[in-house]
Amino acid sequence: MTNSPPNNALPDGFDPWEHLQGQYITEFNRRVRQYFSDHNDNWQPNVADKRSSMRVACTMLDTDNHAMMALRMSFFFDLLGYSKKDLIVYHGSRENIDPPVEGHPKVLLYFSQDMESIPKGYDKVDAEISFRIMNETQATFTEAKAKALGVKIKQQFIQNGQGIVFTKGKDIYSYVDKLNGYRMRVYCTTETDAIDVVRRALECQNFTYNKNNLTKHEPKKTSDPKPGNHLVYGKQRPKKRYRPIANVRFRYATCEVPGMNKEVVLYDTTNKLPAIVFP
Numbered sequence: 001m002t003n004s005p006p007n008n009a010l011p012d013g014f015d016p017w018e019h020l021q022g023q024y025i026t027e028f029n030r031r032v033r034q035y036f037s038d039h040n041d042n043w044q045p046n047v048a049d050k051r052s053s054m055r056v057a058c059t060m061l062d063t064d065n066h067a068m069m070a071l072r073m074s075f076f077f078d079l080l081g082y083s084k085k086d087l088i089v090y091h092g093s094r095e096n097i098d099p100p101v102e103g104h105p106k107v108l109l110y111f112s113q114d115m116e117s118i119p120k121g122y123d124k125v126d127a128e129i130s131f132r133i134m135n136e137t138q139a140t141f142t143e144a145k146a147k148a149l150g151v152k153i154k155q156q157f158i159q160n161g162q163g164i165v166f167t168k169g170k171d172i173y174s175y176v177d178k179l180n181g182y183r184m185r186v187y188c189t190t191e192t193d194a195i196d197v198v199r200r201a202l203e204c205q206n207f208t209y210n211k212n213n214l215t216k217h218e219p220k221k222t223s224d225p226k227p228g229n230h231l232v233y234g235k236q237r238p239k240k241r242y243r244p245i246a247n248v249r250f251r252y253a254t255c256e257v258p259g260m261n262k263e264v265v266l267y268d269t270t271n272k273l274p275a276i277v278f279p
Contacts (some may be wrong), residue, residue: 021069025060028073032058035082038278051278052078052199054271104181105133105141105151106256107266109157109201111166111248121238125246127168131201132181138258144275146255148267149204150277153253154198162279163250163269164200165194170243172217173198180207189245191216219243 036043036055047053060069060074076082112126133141133149157164169189175198176183183200190192191214199209231235252268252275268275 012035016255022062024069025062025064028060028076029221031082032060032076035076035274036078050271058207065279079272103137103258105136105138107131107133107153107204107253108256108263109153111163111168112251113246113248122244125168125244125248127187127248129184129186129197129201131184131205133255134179134181138260141257141265146264146266147276149255150253150275152204153267154279157205157250157253157267158269158279164196165186165247165249166197166250167245169245170219170221172219174215174217175213176215177207177210177213180205182207182213187243211230 032055035058036051038051039055043052043055045056045059047056054075058072058080060072064072067141079114080118108128108130110126110128113124114122118124122174136145167189168184168187171188173186173188173191174188174193175194176185182198182202184198186194186197195209195214198214231237231238252273253266254263254273255266256263265273265275267277267279269279271279
């Protein structure tokens with residue numbers, strides 16, 4: 001009969017690597033299951049769709065060597081962004097100056113330039129538009145309603161499996177319909193693009209476009225794609241471009257619900273955010 005080791009000692013033949021690996025795999029895979037909670041309990045490993053394929057890539061196995069474990073960790077924590085899941089979603093457009101409307105959920109649509117089209121030495125061009133859900137409050141807005149809105153956004157802002165694109169520029173097209181929660185500012189090169197984006201945002205709440213609500217603001221200053229360099233921190237660095245012209249693509253939509261400390265991710269084309277509606 002083998003005696004159990006005392007509480008303050010390790011058993012004979014204890015392998016610290018096997019112990020660490022087993023503990024790590026158990027805890028890591030628990031987090032993977034939580035991240036892919038849209039899969040039911042009967043889900044089996046497969047690569048038939050994008051979410052399942054990513055889950056298979058993330059799930060650690062007892063047969064994994066150190067290199068495979070490290071690669072799965074990097075994919076899950078860094079590329080899919082699990083390590084950033086409790087951070088505030090970044091909204092980078094400095095032009096967004098919508099005044100707050102307290103008590104009503106706020107929907108934000110984020111667009112950004114494709115990486116391959118960003119000129120060397122310059123930051124990516126991005127854009128953000130938003131609107132309020134005036135017929136809802138934090139007390140009446142539910143997850144079911146958020147999912148329905150996410151589906152609407154997917155229908156309006158996804159074409160051929162990708163986010164729609166518009167050309168951002170220096171002209172501002174303001175669409176103001178305060179009663180329905182729209183005080184949008186779309187930076188565009190053409191009125192056609194601006195109206196298309198506005199119409200899609202209105203359709204998300206089944207509202208009709210009214211041309212009388214649209215105003216164009218055209219600055220006299222021109223947009224210079226190559227403003228040159230200046231000395232910054234001991235080096236010549238590119239000057240900031242004034243309202244650069246670039247194609248920006250829809251990436252994701254979030255909803256700020258008053259009283260919640262995290263935004264609800266309605267839809268995400270990057271697969272890095274925990275969206276409630278999937279591509």
